[in-house]
Amino acid sequence: MKILIIGGTGAMGSPLTKYLSEDKDNSVYIVSRHEHFSRESNVFYIRGNIKSDAFFHELIRKRYDVVVDFIIWPPKVLRKRLKHIYANCGQYITMGTSSEYAPVDGLITEETPRLYDAYSTEERRQGGRYHIKKSKDDDLIMASEGGNWTIIRPWVTYNARKNPLVTVPLSVWMWRYLHGRTIVLPQQVMDKKCSLTYGGDAARAIGKMVGNPKAYGQIVNIASNKWMTWAEAVETYQQVLYELRGEVMKLYLLPDASLIWRDIPSQYDPIARDRFYDRCFSTAKLNELCGEEFVFGDLKECLKMSLEKTLNDPTVTLGSPSPAYQGVMDRLTGEHTPLSMFKRSERDAYKTALSPTKSWAKRVYRTLKGTDLHMHGEQDEASPLPEQEERGEEGENG
Numbered sequence: 001m002k003i004l005i006i007g008g009t010g011a012m013g014s015p016l017t018k019y020l021s022e023d024k025d026n027s028v029y030i031v032s033r034h035e036h037f038s039r040e041s042n043v044f045y046i047r048g049n050i051k052s053d054a055f056f057h058e059l060i061r062k063r064y065d066v067v068v069d070f071i072i073w074p075p076k077v078l079r080k081r082l083k084h085i086y087a088n089c090g091q092y093i094t095m096g097t098s099s100e101y102a103p104v105d106g107l108i109t110e111e112t113p114r115l116y117d118a119y120s121t122e123e124r125r126q127g128g129r130y131h132i133k134k135s136k137d138d139d140l141i142m143a144s145e146g147g148n149w150t151i152i153r154p155w156v157t158y159n160a161r162k163n164p165l166v167t168v169p170l171s172v173w174m175w176r177y178l179h180g181r182t183i184v185l186p187q188q189v190m191d192k193k194c195s196l197t198y199g200g201d202a203a204r205a206i207g208k209m210v211g212n213p214k215a216y217g218q219i220v221n222i223a224s225n226k227w228m229t230w231a232e233a234v235e236t237y238q239q240v241l242y243e244l245r246g247e248v249m250k251l252y253l254l255p256d257a258s259l260i261w262r263d264i265p266s267q268y269d270p271i272a273r274d275r276f277y278d279r280c281f282s283t284a285k286l287n288e289l290c291g292e293e294f295v296f297g298d299l300k301e302c303l304k305m306s307l308e309k310t311l312n313d314p315t316v317t318l319g320s321p322s323p324a325y326q327g328v329m330d331r332l333t334g335e336h337t338p339l340s341m342f343k344r345s346e347r348d349a350y351k352t353a354l355s356p357t358k359s360w361a362k363r364v365y366r367t368l369k370g371t372d373l374h375m376h377g378e379q380d381e382a383s384p385l386p387e388q389e390e391r392g393e394e395g396e397n398g
């Protein structure tokens with residue numbers, strides 16, 4: 001098969017490329033904005049920005065058996081692109097998200113109502129929010145004609161480069177761990193169940209949908225069925241890191257999540273609508289489409305492989321200290337990061353986060369208004385989410 005993977009160098013795309021290229025009858029074409037070199041004769045990297053019209057049209061007209069798409073599309077753009085995708089491929093596999101689902105008692109299935117389904121027109125207009133954007137994209141695809149689509153809905157999926165702890169990005173919590181700082185997490189999620197999924201497992205499951213006629217016109221959730229509480233998951237992270245480095249991962253469980261997340265608005269929305277609830281998924285549909293029981297790896301084993309790679313792979317950059325985030329965490333833990341650890345241009349952000357000014361608090365307040373959740377003691381005065389804040393969530397949180 002000739003397969004195009006748009007965004008094929010990320011948490012799921014990298015292992016999917018490996019999985020698909022093992023079949024030497026496949027030719028795998030991968031798009032990303034950075035330069036990559038192939039070690040396989042049937043893997044071809046293409047550098048470019050898929051959001052550019054010229055690049056997209058040039059690429060898509062080369063025709064493929066299957067297109068796997070890991071991009072988060074603004075619905076308006078996807079609407080225009082779908083017909084070109086369908087005209088040039090036999091199957092279009094795209095990513096929704098399992099954090100679209102409304103809270104339920106028991107197992108989440110593909111039939112579980114989405115949060116979006118119960119939203120008012122006004123709420124749906126907050127189109128920049130991640131799960132709303134994903135629900136709109138899903139609706140567009142489901143209503144479309146002329147192509148064999150498959151919508152995959154992953155839940156939190158980690159690998160060496162992307163591994164959020166509850167919602168705290170890898171670059172933030174790993175920096176704190178490596179520098180002996182305490183990591184702040186919300187106490188309120190600790191008794192909730194999570195289904196953390198290894199990127200390699202998700203990729204294998206997606207791979208089983210590639211060229212699979214049973215998956216045409218289907219939505220399928222991909223999330224591990226080996227769920228546990230966040231407390232157990234976090235303890236596993238602590239054990240694995242201790243085994244790998246002999247250093248304790250220090251934690252501070254904050255009793256009221258809004259005390260930190262009101263200062264980091266891009267994180268507040270996923271915590272409140274997703275992590276505050278049990279997230280346990282049925283794999284019945286996945287098994288049915290695979291034609292066999294799909295086996296997910298054990299969290300401890302997979303996490304060990306993943307974190308070992310994070311710590312040992314020189315190409316994995318753990319980023320800068322992220323001044324605003326570190327400032328908020330230092331404020332809560334009473335720790336201090338010397339200003340010399342930040343670039344000159346970042347120092348003010350750290351200082352502001354450490355002791356917030358009125359304008360910072362006001363900006364945070366305005367941002368939260370758009371999420372229909374409120375800071376302590378403050379009430380409505382609706383204002384839209386600033387574009388910049390909305391994007392932050394999408395990177396790591398699923």
Ligand SMILES: NC(=O)c1ccc[n+]([C@@H]2O[C@H](COP(=O)([O-])OP(=O)(O)OC[C@H]3O[C@@H](n4cnc5c(N)ncnc54)[C@H](OP(=O)(O)O)[C@@H]3O)[C@@H](O)[C@H]2O)c1
Nearest residue numbers: 007008009010011012032033034049050095097156157398
């Ligand atoms: N991972 C999760 O926990 C999770 C959970 C639920 C849903 N999802 C969905 O899964 C998809 C993301 O998958 P992922 O987490 O595996 O990806 P990821 O790790 O975030 O990687 C994103 C990939 O897309 C490429 N990319 C981003 N923008 C691009 C552009 N404009 N042009 C070309 N390439 C671009 C990136 O490469 P460059 O940076 O080099 O361009 C990279 O290969 C999204 O649709 C997301 O909503 C993910």
